[in-house]
Amino acid sequence: MARLAMLIDESQCTACRGCQVACKQWNDREGWLYSRTRNWGSYENPPDLSPQTWTRIKFTEYEGPDGFHWLFLKEGCMHCGNPACVAVCPTGALKQQSNGLVTLEPELCNGCGYCTQFCPFHIPRLETDVLTGQGKSSKCTFCQDRVTNGLLPACVKTCPAKALDFGDREEMVAKGLARVEALKARGFTQANLYGLNEVGGLGRLYVLVAPPEAYGLPANPQYPxxxxxxxxxxxxxxxxxxxxxxxxxxxxxxxxxxxxxxxxxx
Amino acid sequence: MTVQLRGRAEAITIQWIPKYTLLERVGHWLHTASFVPLAITGMVLYFPFLQPLAQGAAGEFFRLVHRAAAVIFGVLPVIYFIFQPRRFIMNIREFLPSKEDIGWLRGAPAYYLFGRHEAMPPQGRFNAGEKLNGLVMIIAWVIFGITGLLMWFGKGIASPELFRWAVLLHDLAMIASVCMFLVHLYLAVAHPLMWAALVSMRFGVTSAEYAAEHHAKWYYGPKRAMEIYEARKREAARSGH
Incomplete structure (x- = not known):
């Protein structure tokens, strides 16, 4: 089966966070469990990914060559081509499907947390009792249930800015590269496509308008x-x-x- | 303490001398009782073929047992140190390697496989093999403790790179200590020369005659032990062995 991927055009993102809401709604995630909404000096909310927040928009204040920008980054599982989490998972709860999706079966997970520590992007999060260690790991699955039934992931479906796209990876790469060229032609000299070859090629491709480090992405992520x-x-x-x-x-x-x-x- | 055993052939008299304190013996067996479940429950996450046992509720149960046993495993030496610090330090000193351990290594095959007592130079209260076992267990305990606590409480606090090292070192300590444990178990339970080991770990005493034969440096003192050993070697050479 052809490998699927999500193309995230950060130049289009308006940080409306519709994707966060759609993700929680479809995947039955609690809104408040790990961080109550409060004013902490940023529009960014919630402050971090959590077992209940599989995707969120990260805000970065960036002083670029052409002045001040707000950089938005839709964080979430990268669905690596060579996923370390799958390799270290002792239960088989984490799997790489033939369509490239890296999925997590909560019933099989025993909460050991290896995936949370071996992920090069620090994505899976553990819902755990620190003393007994009982708990589950969780992360974005690209809405495996929707995708295998021919639907788009909830976040892609809901994005009003059309910043999100999902489909055959090669097609997404071609679209991303074309978009980068278009952005460059319009004066975004630092535009680049992130995820082409990193860690076996990511299933989450980013069109960025600044260097990856500016977004807080690792410039050269490595399989541990x-x-x-x-x-x-x-x-x-x-x-x-x-x-x-x-x-x-x-x-x-x-x-x-x-x-x-x-x-x-x- | 002298005990008379009446067998079929003749009455033998065994003189017992103390070797371990009560705390040491209870500690040893509690150590065993925590080490074995720790090894078994840990291997559930180690061997890929045990994956079905690691999944879901079963895996959570094994991880819980691992932590409960780890508390006992970790606390025992601390209790020992608090109640019998002199014995604790004395034992650790006796575990430290010395030059004479090479003699044990040279004599070990003839001694353990063929029962040739004269091949083995006089040993102290612990022979070099027992010292090796003790040292491996002590070092493994330290590594298990540091890496285990880091994996237990360090997620999200310590850096992931540190956690990865901890997993690796925990495994290495496990491999070394489980191999050592298997050899220790065989020698204590099934080796005919080592019959006194289980007796002393159960009752705290060892036979004086056994100690003189197998732990001569402890029984006679290093100088006298060497004299006896040399004399015996000369004797054996003269009689044409």
Missing amino acids: ALASFWQKIVQPLGSVAFGATIVGILGAFLITRRNIRMEEVR
Whole structure:
């Protein structure tokens, strides 16, 4: 199946946050559980992603070459082409579907939180009891239920500024690149497409009007090296060590049994 | 303490000398009783083939057991240190490696596999193998403690990079200590030369004769132990072994 992707044109976003509301409405997320709305000196609200907030608009005050800008970034799961969260998940709750969606099955999750710590973008969030560790991880699934039934993700469907698009990834990449060229022609010299090749190519492509760092995006996100080392080298080596120890003990037991008798021991 | 055992052939007299305190023995068994469930519940997240046990409610249960056992595992040495600090420090000192451990390594195959006592130079209260076991467990305890607390309470406080290192080091400590535990279990339970180990860990005493034979440096003192060992070697050489 062709890989699907979301194209987010941040030059079009007006920060109306309709996507946040639609996301909560469709995915049954609470509005207030982690942060009550309060005036904290910014239009940005809520202040961070949470188990109940899978997407939100991040506001950045940016002093660019052509003066002051407000940069808006629709945060959420990147649906990486090479997702570290899926690799480290010990339960199989996180999966990469054949259409590229990185999905999370809450019934399988045991709340270990590895995904929250190995994600290069710090996206999955844990709803957990700190003492007992009981809880669930959660994140944006690109509205898997809607998408597999031929509908658009809730946020894309609702976006009044037409900043969001969703479909075949190659088509989205082509649209994004064309949009970047158009923006450059109109004087947005720093326009760029983020997510083309990062971490196996992201399923969430951003058309940005300033460098990624200005939005708070990692300029060069990497699949965590320690995850590869841990899973591809240390874990298999551990199994080999257990096997060798058990074989060694059995061998020693057999040799010892032939040579030493209990009665002879003082 | 002297106990007379009457077997079929003859009566043997065993003289017992103290080796472990009550707290040490209870601590040892509580350590075992927490280590084994910790290893089992931890491996649920470690081995991919155990994935069904890690899922959903089962996984949450195992993670809860892991934390409960971790509290016991972590607190035991602290209790030991508080109530018997001299014994605690003495034992740790005895676990420290020394030059003579190379002699143990050289003699170990002949001693453990073929029962050749003369191959083994005199050992202290703990022989080099027991010292290795003790050291691995102590280092693993420290690593488990630091990385475990970091994974338990550090999410969102410590940096993700630190958490990743913690997961890796926790696994490495687990691999080393579980391998060590398996060898320790085999030697204590199934090795014919080590029969006194379980006795002393249950009752706190060891046979004087056993101590003289297997822990001569402890029983006689280092100088006398070496004299006896050398004399025995000369004896063996003269009789043509």
